[in-house]
Amino acid sequence: MSTNSFDFEQLYSAKGFHEDGTLLLSELTAYLQQATDLKAPALSYVEPDEMLRYWQSWNEENQHLSDSERIKKFCTDLLSNTNHLQNPKYVGHQVSAPLPIASLMMLIGGTSNNGSAVYEMGMAPTAMERIVTDLLCSKFGWDHHSRGFLTSGGTLANLTALLAARKFKATEDIWNQGMQKPLAILVSSQAHYCVDRAARIMGLGADGIISIAVNENFCTEENAIETAYQSALAKGREVIAVVGSAPSTSTGNYDNLEALGKFAKDKDLWFHIDAAHGGPAIFSKKYKHLLKGSEWADSIIVDGHKMMLMPALSTAVLFKNKNHAYENFNQSAAYLLEDSIEEDWYNGAKKTFECTKTMMVLPWFLLLNLYGETLFESYIDRQYDLARAFAEAINHSEDFETAARVDSNIVCFRYRFKENIDDQNKQLRAYLLKNSNYYLVQTRLNGSHYLRVSLMNPLTKLDHLRQLLDEIRKVVKTQKHLSNLSL
Numbered sequence: 001m002s003t004n005s006f007d008f009e010q011l012y013s014a015k016g017f018h019e020d021g022t023l024l025l026s027e028l029t030a031y032l033q034q035a036t037d038l039k040a041p042a043l044s045y046v047e048p049d050e051m052l053r054y055w056q057s058w059n060e061e062n063q064h065l066s067d068s069e070r071i072k073k074f075c076t077d078l079l080s081n082t083n084h085l086q087n088p089k090y091v092g093h094q095v096s097a098p099l100p101i102a103s104l105m106m107l108i109g110g111t112s113n114n115g116s117a118v119y120e121m122g123m124a125p126t127a128m129e130r131i132v133t134d135l136l137c138s139k140f141g142w143d144h145h146s147r148g149f150l151t152s153g154g155t156l157a158n159l160t161a162l163l164a165a166r167k168f169k170a171t172e173d174i175w176n177q178g179m180q181k182p183l184a185i186l187v188s189s190q191a192h193y194c195v196d197r198a199a200r201i202m203g204l205g206a207d208g209i210i211s212i213a214v215n216e217n218f219c220t221e222e223n224a225i226e227t228a229y230q231s232a233l234a235k236g237r238e239v240i241a242v243v244g245s246a247p248s249t250s251t252g253n254y255d256n257l258e259a260l261g262k263f264a265k266d267k268d269l270w271f272h273i274d275a276a277h278g279g280p281a282i283f284s285k286k287y288k289h290l291l292k293g294s295e296w297a298d299s300i301i302v303d304g305h306k307m308m309l310m311p312a313l314s315t316a317v318l319f320k321n322k323n324h325a326y327e328n329f330n331q332s333a334a335y336l337l338e339d340s341i342e343e344d345w346y347n348g349a350k351k352t353f354e355c356t357k358t359m360m361v362l363p364w365f366l367l368l369n370l371y372g373e374t375l376f377e378s379y380i381d382r383q384y385d386l387a388r389a390f391a392e393a394i395n396h397s398e399d400f401e402t403a404a405r406v407d408s409n410i411v412c413f414r415y416r417f418k419e420n421i422d423d424q425n426k427q428l429r430a431y432l433l434k435n436s437n438y439y440l441v442q443t444r445l446n447g448s449h450y451l452r453v454s455l456m457n458p459l460t461k462l463d464h465l466r467q468l469l470d471e472i473r474k475v476v477k478t479q480k481h482l483s484n485l486s487l
């Protein structure tokens with residue numbers, strides 16, 4: 001053995017794994033405890049350049065420590081410089097506070113590394129993926145001709161579905177011949193920006209993304225669909241798809257999926273639903289009506305790491321017609337599956353973007369088996385109810401107002417400053433980012449500035465949200481630059 005080579009036997013030793021694992025687990029336990037006990041702010045904000053310098057000098061600062069001390073220090077330093085999603089005062093972006101058992105599944109995935117799209121490189125997860133996506137398809141009201149799979153995030157999932165739309169609705173064979181004729185999709189101006197990105201990646205260009213006008217609640221206006229369609233035709237575009245948001249990103253409002261679906265059917269267009277955030281409402285008796293019309297869809301996507309309590313990153317892409325899943329990336333001549341042809345459902349590589357995937361299915365399968373669908377039903381009901389209660393508290397106050405109707409667990413609101421309302425709310429958010437124990441975000445709607453919360457954490461209570469309003473009132477009172485112009 002050469003002197004500078006590593007002792008791989010030792011690096012792979014099961015004993016070492018146990019020692020490091022124990023250490024890591026106790027660090028993560030302390031982190032979780034601190035987050036759920038509200039012992040620290042959800043986010044202790046550090047400016048990007050300062051953060052960069054911190055990690056640039058990290059090695060030098062900690063060189064005197066032993067390996068295990070460094071692993072420990074690494075965990076502590078890392079976790080104290082992250083956003084603590086398990087803290088009930090985390091009300092920021094639409095990423096789940098993962099259930100601890102779901103997080104632990106990633107440890108198995110990271111250890112066995114059997115997440116490939118090749119069956120032999122991931123037998124168990126391949127079978128599980130079929131089971132959970134079959135369940136989702138049936139929840140959306142589709143029959144056994146439907147199929148799905150998991151892919152790495154909503155962005156890639158939307159692109160996958162829109163590529164299928166292009167393959168099956170465009171008159172030209174673009175997959176083989178390249179783009180000949182300009183195409184278009186119809187989508188709400190409030191859709192997630194990744195739909196726009198997917199369309200541009202597909203070569204549609206800015207003019208290929210035709211906006212459907214929205215109403216006062218930021219949902220697609222029913223009679224604006226035809227207008228959008230006609231404007232695409234007038235531009236010489238061939239329309240391939242209609243995309244519905246379930247819900248839209250900024251305000252969390254569900255499009256009228258039934259109207260979009262019927263329009264698509266009428267015009268023989270592909271109907272895609274981006275249900276990355278709000279798809280799991282299908283598990284709720286109380287809220288599944290928001291997804292009415294999903295039975296009309298050709299494709300639907302649902303994120304596991306948004307409203308299904310799982311760690312990032314995994315998204316279900318569902319196709320009503322399984323041929324669409326198999327044909328999407330098929331390079332050779334069409335081979336539509338006949339009932340007589342044996343379906344190689346286990347051959348994931350034919351359907352997904354990825355060649356190698358993570359074992360993203362583990363939390364889906366385990367959560368559904370441990371707790372059943374009612375886990376997701378009670379989570380959705382709790383969060384959607386909470387958002388409605390918060391919106392009510394806001395609108396009952398004199399000094400705050402909401403931006404729109406609340407459909408999901410997202411609420412946009414603002415302080416009713418008498419003057420410079422947009423600028424003041426913007427400054428307010430900047431102040432809260434650095435000085436508050438809460439983490440919330442912001443958005444612009446019709447040119448106006450709003451604070452925005454996504455109630456992702458099932459430990460967040462209405463009291464926490466009332467306290468947030470009180471804290472904002474206090475800031476407005478005490479911060480001169482804000483209070484000068486207040487009510």
Ligand SMILES: *Cc1c(COP(=O)(O)O)cnc(C)c1O
Nearest residue numbers: 153154155192194274276277303
């Ligand atoms: C989050 C989100 C996406 C993007 O999904 P990622 O998993 O973050 O890539 C797309 N559409 C909607 C409606 C979303 O909420």
